[in-house]
Amino acid sequence: MSLTDSNAVDVARSASLASRQLATLSNEARNEALTLLHSALDKNRAIILAANKKDVELATQAAEDGTLNHSVLKRLDLSRPGKYDDMLEGILSVRDLEDPVGKITLRTLLDEGLTLERVSCPIGVLLIIFEARPEVIANIAALAIKSGNAAILKGGKESTGSFAAIANVVSDAIAGSQVPVSSIQLVKTRDAVSSLLAQDSFIDLVIPRGSNELVRHVKENTKIPVLGHADGLCSAYIHSDAKVQTAVKVIVDSKTDYPAACNALETLLVHESVLESILPEVASALLAKGVSLRCDQQSLEVLKKVVPADKASQISSATDTDYETEFLDLVLAIKTVSSAETAITHINTFHSGHTDIILTESSQEANRFMNGIDSAGVYWNASSRFADGMRYGFGTEVGISTNKIHSRGPVGLEGLTIYKYLIRGDGHVAADYHDGAGDGSTFTRSWNSKPSLT
Amino acid sequence: MSLTDSNAVDVARSASLASRQLATLSNEARNEALTLLHSALDKNRAIILAANKKDVELATQAAEDGTLNHSVLKRLDLSRPGKYDDMLEGILSVRDLEDPVGKITLRTLLDEGLTLERVSCPIGVLLIIFEARPEVIANIAALAIKSGNAAILKGGKESTGSFAAIANVVSDAIAGSQVPVSSIQLVKTRDAVSSLLAQDSFIDLVIPRGSNELVRHVKENTKIPVLGHADGLCSAYIHSDAKVQTAVKVIVDSKTDYPAACNALETLLVHESVLESILPEVASALLAKGVSLRCDQQSLEVLKKVVPADKASQISSATDTDYETEFLDLVLAIKTVSSAETAITHINTFHSGHTDIILTESSQEANRFMNGIDSAGVYWNASSRFADGMRYGFGTEVGISTNKIHSRGPVGLEGLTIYKYLIRGDGHVAADYHDGAGDGSTFTRSWNSKPSLT
Structure with missing residues (x-):
């Protein structure tokens, strides 16, 4: 799924629609997609490593010419011992974590037959912007699917070949599952970042994974909330x-x-x-x-x-x-x-x-x-x-946040969820509970709200 | 505390410094400030109502001239039966709510002598922008102090007199408590809004209280996270x-x-x-x-x-x-x-x-x-x-949020808090737990992290 700069809207809208379907899938259905993703990436190892080898060759040349930092090379290379296996293993680790969706964090009996619940649910659409590391694709796809969020991924130019190869494998794998294909979209066009950062009506959270400069650039160029940290002083x-x-x-x-x-x-x-x-x-x-x-x-x-x-x-x-x-x-x-x-x-x-x-x-x-x-x-x-999600016992880490709202510090799967309030009644109406003054601030009928779970 | 447009930075910086001191106060010290605030507003009822009467007179004239909406008049008038008493009562209700700060929501024994806790804490500095209702000042001051947050309040021009009168009473009342005076700052200058909305390095959250237009204007003109809803469709x-x-x-x-x-x-x-x-x-x-x-x-x-x-x-x-x-x-x-x-x-x-x-x-x-x-x-x-914070049993309502991160739906005091992670050790170092590869992703020493509270 490539896109031109002008159809960032289509990518974001289709991700938003897919996210609604994804949000209704069971943990089993989401896990099954991760199993398929794992085996597809395992089977296509040779193709992906061949594409990655070309990226590394081009990057090595650029590093020798002095146009690329040597540290990028190390991050780009998927063939380093254990790296590909770690990537595969990571998908299964995320799959086997506790389901972050559907957790009831508050249950209150408001009145006879009228219950209020606060239930964790996916945020919606994530935009992940990363630099060289191609294994981030598998990692983020796994985190997004597990947490029921759609994800749009945009990688750096050094990993173009690896990215395209992995993108094809990911799309094919997901197509065989109940997860809508548009749930994970890999954006290859170079100039798409600013267009995507403008889609605040469809994209709910941006996660930049890379240098401080990348994070700062993203924070300064979007109205979408950004999860991450620019500095670690x-x-x-x-x-x-x-x-x-x-x-x-x-x-x-x-x-x-x-x-x-x-x-x-x-x-x-x-x-x-x-x-x-x-x-x-x-x-x-x-x-x-x-x-x-x-x-x-x-x-x-x-x-x-x-x-x-x-x-x-x-x-x-x-x-x-x-x-x-x-x-x-x-x-x-x-x-x-x-x-x-x-x-x-x-x-x-x-x-x-x-x-x-x-x-x-x-x-x-x-x-x-x-x-x-x-x-x-x-x-x-x-x-x-x-200060690390694995060391905190979260099983995975989405990133470390220095934000003051939503998620702070090492962020696990929980940071990719929000909640909704569900009320189940039997024809209950507000007019029965207030004095009719209209502003709903007082209740004449007794109101037995008792928080029982928090 | 009035300000000219150019010293929004000073207001925001002093609020930020005050917020750090406020964050360390006990629930008792914060409650005491609310008790003082309540009695000061009670004692100065005549002065405040006199100032409010002048605002209402000017607004009545404007409404007759057709330059002001009649509904604003009703919201502006503090002398309507029960309104002032409700405002006073609201301060005590907030005071008597459970302390939202210092709640331990996760405790994990990472290793012998090494514990991790997640503890709720204030967000920092709130900017509240509201329209006519003068009682919002008392309400927001109470919510902010109770939750340990500093607050900068900016009211609408129709309530200028009431605002100034209440501002003086609030400042004097707080001066007699342990809460730093700069914790609650009332900004009177008309043109200060855009300067304040630019202080994203000091202000952590904006809460607009008023029309859909106000909320939209705020959302479109700041990089600070905004809590609220523009529409309720x-x-x-x-x-x-x-x-x-x-x-x-x-x-x-x-x-x-x-x-x-x-x-x-x-x-x-x-x-x-x-x-x-x-x-x-x-x-x-x-x-x-x-x-x-x-x-x-x-x-x-x-x-x-x-x-x-x-x-x-x-x-x-x-x-x-x-x-x-x-x-x-x-x-x-x-x-x-x-x-x-x-x-x-x-x-x-x-x-x-x-x-x-x-x-x-x-x-x-x-x-x-x-x-x-x-x-x-x-x-x-x-x-x-x-869909109302009181009906959900939260005891108070900061507002209703349609955001997808942090707080969603009716927001109580909990929505004005975030958390921090505290680790207590005895000279524990990371080098003892990994294989020295440098990326901290693996542990050689056994790692007993057991989440016990969530």
Whole structure:
């Protein structure tokens, strides 16, 4: 299913219609489509890998010419050991998760014979915009079908061949199931993004999967709600009573376990009273791991005294922008603060609302910090690297959201659902319950609403 | 606190800072502020009513000159019997609701000594834009404080005097509590709306309270998420096996109980097999209540035969736009459909996602309809007029949302909260749980995540 720029409306409208049919399918019917998808991708492995090989060859050439980043190459290559099998396995894992649709989260007996239920249901139509990784197609198709949502997928230009090959297999596989074919549409045309982002009457949620620049571009160019995060500027605060060994372990892991991840540490705040006791230990462990430290004046003076000459080049003065920078590299900004209060204010001002850490032995200080920090994740004596849907036990991850509404933090299948209210009555009418003033604000007949499930 | 257009940034920034402090207050501290607010508004009744009287006088003049709608007058007048007391009572009702903040909705033991909690918390900063009703100020201030959110309020020009008087009382009352004064800011400048709508880095949610035009204007002019509904185009479908008396009762109530409400019925779909049995009974009851019926050809032909001459003028041919119109008046569009399927497709195409009804004696048909309709509320044999936060048992109503994410349908205090994930550990690091491949997707150490609460 390719499209020209002008028929984004048709794609979005047909996805919207398909979504209504998809929403009525049973979990079994949705699971069956995933089983078919899995076997089709397994059977067509050779064709897909051949198409992917061509993409990789073109991209290798572009990387050699300097027109493409080398990291894209790695993400593009489906033939790396285990990658294709992981993709296949992922479809079955999603299939075997609990059905996120049809969960009753509130049931109230409003009156005799009149019941209110709040039931989880699919959101409708998702638009997923991603960059190089071709396995995202299988992953997103699985998540969408499992959660009863239609999905429009738009990939990056480097994966055009892989994308087309996978698209054909996905369409054929779904055609054999009860899931409407238009439920998963793969958009190949390059310029379609802006047209699709304009379809806010048909598309309910956009999920960009890729660089910060992609996420920012999407957020700035659509009225459709966007699920995701542009930045992951995680901070840690070492309180005056922190344990040295806990601080060292947690900060080294947060910074160095996977520096390019959104949940890696970028800013370290240190209480002034532990500048000479805890900071040198933490710094020494970080320097040993190759981390460069950008320090404010106070911390710089302390570290200059204790850091050995062969590591001195890894220490420098911080600029203001360092505290607003997601380095995604072995670099850490360090700042001295005079109180937990100052740390909280600094973090709430400069952070991205992703994940922040306090290191302290006091549960009172920890709770104050956890209440005061406005982030999706606030951790006490634990690494920021735990901010991950799999680690949270969600079974899958749609992405990590720094939004303040709907879903926040690692998002599982639940984030792809909303709810509807169902009322079942026997000819019940509102006129029986109010005084006739017309605004419905008062009830004359007794009203027994009793929430029973939440 | 007035502002010029240029310092919307200051208002929004100070609200954002205040919101962080407000988020850390206990339920008792927030409740105390509501008690103070209640008594201050009670004590200053005479001053506020005097200011309101002047607004009403100016508005009366404008209404006589034809520059203001008469309905605005009624909404503006705080001296109508019971109105001021209802406003005061509303503050105490909100105060006495269950605390929506700090609810633990998920708790997982990730590993020994490592716990994950999902805890409800305030969203942050709300921007409320409303039209004439001055009592909205007290209502919104109460909802915001109770839910721990800062609120910026912008009222309509007709209520300028009342607004200023109430604003002073609110500020003074809050100053005596632990709630930061900048938590509730009342913006008087007329042209501030567009500047405020641009503060998406500080404001987290906009709630427009007023006409459809206001809601549409807000939605089209901001990148901040908007909670609300522009239209309430509710539909009912009479299936072939519906009970006549149930259909008559539910449809008459849905249409006539309060025609100007967003949950009033606007479109009636009738299965062709009951055009001559059920429709005439329903039509006769509606006509007796003064409702005009705009009918498609099939239903018009049937009704022409049975409707008495003195009611003939209430029946006319429908145009296509009648099925997309929220009449908010004693007018109903009627259309014949050949199946439940057609009814579902019609509703999903033309409705606003507010509340829709099926009349049937078959639970199978009802369930199919309830699954297939993409609306905030889907009712079986019950009036659409039940779509209301008080009737749902929420104790209060922030508004009714037709959004597909975050909150849908009548929104209570819960809709003004989001959640954060808290992890408490003892120096736990991610490196202990994966194979070092760097992407964190696999774990070598056993991972005991067990969701225990949801």
